[in-house]
Amino acid sequence: MKISKRGGRRPIRTAMEDFFTFMNACNLQESEFQGNDVTWCNNRNGAMRIVARLDKAFINMEWFNRYRGWKYRVLSRLGSNHAPLVGESVVCPKPKNIPFRFNKCWARHSCFLPFVAESWNQPLLGPPIFRVVRKLHRLKQHLKVWNCQVFGGDDRNLTKAQKDFQQFHIVADQHLEDERVTEVLLEKEIILEGALADKASLIRQKSRMRMDEKYCVFSFNAQNSIKSFVYF
DSSP states (O other): OOOOEESSSOOOHHHHHHHHHHHHHTTOEEOOEEEOSOOEEOOOOGGGOOEEOOOOOEEOHHHHHHSTTOEEEEOOOOSSSBOOEEEESOOOOOOSOOOOOOOGGGGGSTTHHHHHHHHHTSOOOSOHHHHHHHHHHHHHHHHHHHHHHHTOSTTHHHHHHHHHHHHHHHHHHHOTTOHHHHHHHHHHHHHHHHHHHHHHHHHHHHHOOOTTOOOEEEEEOTTSOEEEEEEO
16 A cells, blocks of 8 residues: 655654554455545645645445445645545435525625615516515526626535635645745635635524524615615
8 A cells, every 4th residue: 555645754664564464454445535645734834844645544345345436535624734534425416496595695795785786776667566576586586696606606616616725735735845836725725714604604594593693684665776784
């Protein structure tokens, strides 16, 4: 079995042989994996940087026969010098009939209020209550499109941030002394943390577990135009 390590001293041969002997005695083998072949970093830059593949998952034949196709993914080292490992054997498809929900992170965007006002102020004929209902329906459709364009929609923004961060992690692990790569990696980390914060905001809304959550409220005047927007 190949040990992946870059930088620092060479691994101790006797310790490696003892571990391989233990694996053979227990009839264990390393599981298939996806992602970076490096799972640990000493969080230093330049010539002092060391990366290695310390975290792994091992299975026996009983596990292999019971969970066909099982493997684990190496996630990004975000907030830790060790990469999380996530095992999986099946993929659950995302349902298509997902109800529309207002995401509070939209309200923090500088273009949100002007976008809502522009959609709401578009003329519409009919009785007052009819115009309110139709404008709300139209605004919902416009927000879906706007969400996809600005935030990525359906986790696409988060997926892209995770993919970019993971790719630069691999590049940084291969070019240990290139400090420019490390700087770009830090920029990608900030972007990913922002995307994760937006996702966490949406998850908290969906859970409805906390009664003190903030809500967004629109109020309308008699002409069915937006009078105020309250975020509390």
